[in-house]
Amino acid sequence: MKNVLVIYYSQSGQLKEIADQISLPFVEDANVNVTYYNIQTKKNFPFPWDNDSFFDVFPETFKQIPTEIVPPSNEILQTKFDLVLLHFQVWYLSPSIPINSFLKSEYAKTILNNVPIITISGSRNMWAFAQEKVKVLLKDVNAHLVGNIALTDRNINLISVITIVDWMFHGKKRKVYGFLPLPGVSNQEIKDSSKFGEIILPFLKQENYNNLQQKLVDNGAVEFRWFLLSMDKKANKMFTIWSNLILKNPAKRKTLLKVFKGYLFAAIWVLSPIVHLIELILYPILYFSISKKKKYFQGIS
Ligand SMILES: Cc1cc2nc3c(=O)[nH]c(=O)nc-3n(C[C@H](O)[C@H](O)[C@H](O)COP(=O)(O)O)c2cc1C
Structure with a gap:
């Protein structure tokens, strides 16, 4: 059993x-x-x-x-x-x-x-x-x-x-x-x-x-x-800055969360399409590095 x-x-x-x-x-x-x-x-x-x-x-x-x-x-x-x-x-x-x-x-x-x-x-x-x-x-x-x-x-x-x-x-x-x-x-x-x-x-x-x-x-x-992985990585860097800022300023938490919301909106609707376009252009150049990343993220090591 x-x-x-x-x-x-x-x-x-x-x-x-x-x-x-x-x-x-x-x-x-x-x-x-x-x-x-x-x-x-x-x-x-x-x-x-x-x-x-x-x-x-x-x-x-x-x-x-x-x-x-x-x-x-x-x-x-x-x-x-x-x-x-x-x-x-x-x-x-x-x-x-x-x-x-x-x-x-x-x-x-x-x-x-x-x-x-x-x-x-x-x-x-x-x-x-x-x-x-x-x-x-x-x-x-x-x-x-x-x-x-x-x-x-x-x-x-x-x-x-x-x-x-x-x-x-x-x-x-x-x-x-x-x-x-x-x-x-x-x-x-x-x-x-x-x-x-x-x-x-x-x-x-x-x-x-x-x-x-x-x-x-x-x-x-x-x-x-690939585009999502690239966005994920960039957003992790930005979220580190935002989360530190918010947690270090508890008195301003509400205001900072409102600004964060605005940032997130802009990142999704303005930055992400630009990044997507750049990634598409770079795709042939980065092909081997992307294949390596794909193998890693589809694996468990
Ligand atoms: C507060 C919050 C943040 C989320 N952030 C992400 C995210 O960063 N990436 C993502 O792929 N999905 C994100 N999601 C979607 C969730 O991963 C999940 O698909 C959704 O909440 C449904 O899950 P459930 O089974 O708990 O209902 C988020 C959802 C919530 C509620």
Whole structure:
């Protein structure tokens, strides 16, 4: 009998749907015992979001400052799991506060110590450097990363900005203006993600995960867009400056968050199309370096 722990946090339910689909082949297998762990924080985050709360979580999210979480059950704490599937969402290019708080907790040290782990993100599309931050946290608790699945909204970047913001502020996936595509990971992709569970299952049984990541990538598990990686990197630099500035000036927090909102708006709608154009022009020159980066970000090293 193999024990699998499925960890998730989800505001809209999207990541829970993904977790259910990926773990489906395990649930249907009589030799696998699946336990679900829904991370809960003592302080609640609103969903749908309002303007102030959405921007107010920026500095703490980006600086990866943890908040208190509700302890997992004794059953979870006392079981030695053979595999953990960690589902996380990206907030401000970083693991969301609930996920970061769990990974930095004593509970994670107990549950994840010396356990193979597969990370599964469900984000808008900028997940790459958040995954790098998760890798560091996993190393800190001695978990062994054996696979990664990064599910995203595959629509054009600026369209997904409009549709995801609408979803976050209204709480429902809907067609903005009646014709824009639905936000988030597509229903079809969520439904099809049980194929990843099927791919993982034999690796779990043989307790050897060599070559798992390549198989996942071959089946479309990790979307890579060079332009997004480049924006992610640049935005991380800018977010470091903004988060430091806001946290060092608590008396001016509200005002600075308003200015940050303006900056973010300009970065998305003015800077990002310019960067995109430059990246397109540079693409042939940078081809080999981009291929190298693609290999790295689709891998797990
Ligand atoms: C405060 C906040 C910040 C977010 N920042 C990012 C981001 O930097 N990159 C990204 O790809 N998605 C971002 N998202 C989208 C989330 O990763 C995720 O797709 C969405 O919140 C749905 O997740 P859920 O399962 O918790 O409902 C953000 C969402 C929220 C609420």
